[in-house]
Amino acid sequence: MTDQAQGTAGMQLVDRPEPTPAINDVIVEVHAAAYVPTEVDWPSTWADRAGKDRAPSILGHDVAGVVSALGYGTTGLTVGQRVFGISDWHRDGTLAEYVAVESRNLAPLPGDVDFTVGASLPISGLTAWQGLFQHGRLRSGQTVLAHGAAGAVGTMVTQLAREAGAYVIGTGRATDREKALDYGVHEFVDLENDDLDDVGGVDLVFDVIGGAIQEKSALLIRPGGTLVTVTGLGDVRPDGLSVDFVVESVPSQLAEIVQRVRDGRLRTNIDEVAPLADAVAALNPTRRRKGKTVISIRS
16 A cells, blocks of 8 residues: 555555564464455554654554564464464554564464464454453443444454343344344344334443444443443443443453354354455455455465
């Protein structure tokens, strides 16, 4: 990516030098990677931590692959080990054959989990996990209003909340209803045709939409409840806790998530898998995505 104004339409597949590991880094030979559509608007895509322009930038932060080299002082991982996680927001990303990642951001990827599945989990799974349990302090018996319930994050929110004993009300478009129900929502609200006020009181709102929907949802939260969002907080706040957070790569949480995939408690939500040669087209879709797009770097 060289021009923010062009968005992903300006993305090109080019040759770049292989990265070199810094202190506490590993080099990951990428087997599969994924991308969040809003990345082109993140300041960290275009500037490093010091604010210095770093274009051209490599997008993507979900990664699954094999450790190919260790930086000075790196411990905890070994060359040849299968790993997955989130790469640093301010550095070149994972839509490449190799990426340099701080070792603390990676967890072992079990041998019975496909790299494609591994790459679909980190950002979506950790966003759901941290929003529900770390920031939302979800408890059994509570009611969760999960926006975007058929999306990559929403399907994770639904499954994890249900496993924790929550009652889940999902939202989305009319065409999302069957998928949201399939992933486990107890009720579904069509935001285009149903009245959100009919939901009644809830204990936790998990917001991925923002704006008027977030503000309307905040009014539904019972006293002492929580609004969790990844879109920024609006002007309307609940009589409780409001949290806007940026997901972090936490290896212990990644281990919890991938174990649930292995034993069948958690299903991934992958919309499309495309090879690196077709990544530009795959990341400029002509239809609405209903799950994660994963780029397969090595078959």
